[in-house]
Amino acid sequence: EIVLTQSPGTLSLSPGERATLSCRASQSVNSSYLAWYQQKPGQAPRLLIYGASSRATGIPDRFSGSGSGTDFTLTISRLEPEDFAVYYCQQYGSSPITFGQGTRLEIK
Amino acid sequence: QVQLVESGGGVVQPGGSLRLSCAASGFTFSSHGMHWVRQAPGKGLEWVAFIRYDGSNKYYTDSVEGRFTISRDTSKSTLYLQMNSLRAEDTAVYYCAKSKTVEKFVFDYWGQGTLVTVSS
Numbered sequence A: 001e002i003v004l005t006q007s008p009g010t011l012s013l014s015p016g017e018r019a020t021l022s023c024r025a026s027q028s029v030n031s032s033y034l035a036w037y038q039q040k041p042g043q044a045p046r047l048l049i050y051g052a053s054s055r056a057t058g059i060p061d062r063f064s065g066s067g068s069g070t071d072f073t074l075t076i077s078r079l080e081p082e083d084f085a086v087y088y089c090q091q092y093g094s095s096p097i098t099f100g101q102g103t104r105l106e107i108k
Numbered sequence B: 001q002v003q004l005v006e007s008g009g010g011v012v013q014p015g016g017s018l019r020l021s022c023a024a025s026g027f028t029f030s031s032h033g034m035h036w037v038r039q040a041p042g043k044g045l046e047w048v049a050f051i052r053y054d055g056s057n058k059y060y061t062d063s064v065e066g067r068f069t070i071s072r073d074t075s076k077s078t079l080y081l082q083m084n085s086l087r088a089e090d091t092a093v094y095y096c097a098k099s100k101t102v103e104k105f106v107f108d109y110w111g112q113g114t115l116v117t118v119s120s
Helices: none
Strands: A004-007 A010-013 A019-025 A034-039 A046-050 A063-068 A071-076 A086-091 A103-107 B003-007 B010-012 B018-025 B034-039 B045-051 B058-060 B068-073 B078-083 B092-099 B107-110 B114-118
Touching: A004 A086, A010 A019, A019 A034, A019 A086, A019 A103, A034 A063, A046 A063, A046 B107, A071 A086, B003 B092, B018 B034, B018 B092, B018 B114, B034 B068, B034 B078, B034 B107, B045 B068, B045 B078, B045 B092, B058 B068, B078 B092
Parallel strands: A010 A103, B010 B114
Antiparallel strands: A004 A019, A019 A071, A034 A046, A034 A086, A063 A071, A086 A103, B003 B018, B018 B078, B034 B045, B034 B092, B045 B058, B068 B078, B092 B107, B092 B114
């Protein structure tokens, strides 16, 4: 099973700043089959990025994904108030599908 | 617009059974694989089960294999999860999620979730 480790656990930033979230895999993720989701309190997750770098439908271009192999990054170029949430990475290249433990992005 | 509405959650004793439903609308249900994903209180996400668009293949996470059964009724555009021999560790919000067309294990739309509590 591929274990995904997200860092940092909590990230405190201000609106307008740049956020960089990391997801490291215990072994190489096949074909960059990595996705990112955003979850706000009391809500279902929302797909942001798939294939490591492809934005999902309707996702603003301030969200970008990069990486390959075992190291992946979600970058939010300029934080908006609505971006403060928990972010999860997910690999779907190997069975079983696994998620990271999440990074909480909070307002500083 | 895509809508997924789960129902059927509740409180059940250990060893009991529950059936969850997910009513789908706003897309061609018969053309997409579907998933169940769960989230224990205050915890992260865990994929539970997947069923192909035509029901021909089903996959489960190891911890529910043999206890849970995923199924679908195309005529009703509804996804199901039959959960038997429930354990305390099955307590979670259960989400149904739609597969992306090509990347079948990417979840592009989610329901609002239904809470299952396993407790005596």
